[in-house]
Amino acid sequence: MSINGKELDEIYQRQYAGGFEEGRLTYTKANETEFILTMHYIHKFIKEGAKVIDIGAGCGAYTKALSEEGYFVDTIDFHEDNVSRMKELFKESENVNVYQGNAIDLHKFPDDSYDLVLLMGPVYHLHKFEDRVAAIKEAARVAKKGAPIFVAFVLQDAPLIEYIFQSENPAEEINEIGYIRETAQVTENTGSSIFLHAIATIDELTDKVCESIPVTKGPRFAQDGLSQVIREAVNNMSEASYNEWIQYLIATAERPDLMGYSNHVVQTFIKK
Template sequence: MSDQTDIDARIQTYYGEVFDEHARLTTRSAQGPLEFQRTQEIIRTHVSGGRVLDIGGGAGVHARALADGGFDVALIDPVPRHVEQALSIGVDAHVADARELPFSDASFDAALMLGPLYHLASEHDRVRALREAARVVRPGGVVFAAGLSRYIAFGKATLGRPVPELYPGEWVALAATGTPSPGRFPAGHFHTAEELQAEVTAAGMHVLEVVGVEGPAGALLESLQDAGEQLSDAALTIARASADLPGIRDMSAHLIAVARVPE
């Protein structure tokens, strides 16, 4: 398992100096708009208004869209650059850590965790962050917790290259336990849908569903700058149709667990 202190430092470098998180959801590839639209659909299927906390909300793309839709949104993120970007588009944003939220109990109607879990290496830290999200959401409120698909991560690490006679240890660790292979991205863990559900349950919440976001065609759109209307619409249709199918949902790059805080 990776050292969390090292991951936390790499997060600051990666998102603060190297990678543009705003562009990832907007212009970097055709997959970004698909992920954005599907995530917004999933959120709005379960909540129609109220006060929402966007935990690890990046540059504020989702927060701004929800605010424009009438939600009262606050955002926290550990990366100062992200907070500055969110503030610049009118989002109430603060630097903070998902594992220790600076808010009172039951002060929100819903919480988004669309990034923190896949940057936390230990199950202890992931469940801790989930419990913090549940703590600040009122009883009966909803938490949306995202993980990165282990299936997709393994494919990116192994496909399109010669298959060794014996799988390297890092391939085995990725497939068996979700442990990231070394790379530029500061990953802490890759989930299966079933594991994500188990961790949210361990945090004391009732899981309503675990869904795939982009669907099986998302990987194709990730390789294209502009997929065109016909291909984008087809990918969206497939994503919606396959969202809750066990096994197939893991073919989405992102998984989202939708959970209710106990009454």
């Protein structure tokens, strides 16, 4: 059931071909909650005149929002299609630079340069523990002292519920992945019809980061909460009801007892 790095790269290239990422955060209300919650937390940290680096930017949803607010953004992605699309989207922008690059190696970018660092996709696409640490280390290296670093994760349970247990045949799907029934732990997730980018727990990784990199932990928050678990209800909400849902997500974003239901979770770090 194991999969090697080359095969993972091929899956990644297929999954994000054609600018797949461009509409992911906006095409339904349930999907949009991830963007809204993240921007809420970004606005808690960002300061006037901040210089931002968006690592693993996809097609630049956060780059677009922050550049339109007047911030200068260096935006980077690994996938050629995403880079090409961003170059088209931001060709008229005077405060966005688009690069193709790898989150593990940002040698083109100098130390202590950015007031806000976004690492919103790379860590849960990296399969090896040491690569995840390396990506966060690079993000911290380019951050200024005191700067926040937003690192996104996909925990295993919400995708397991959404893509496996809400599929047409969960029993068949679950036999195609590595799964320990006694602990409900996904050990290998590349065999299902939907590839699950998932991490069972982030505590081991975040503790290692704080031991080996000059950062401290900031808030950990759920980006979309229960939105995908009850996505049909969320997508059918009136504007007033949806606003109440967003307020609920903001109010509960840091509650540990709800964290695992969220498809996406951000751990913030602060550069020492």
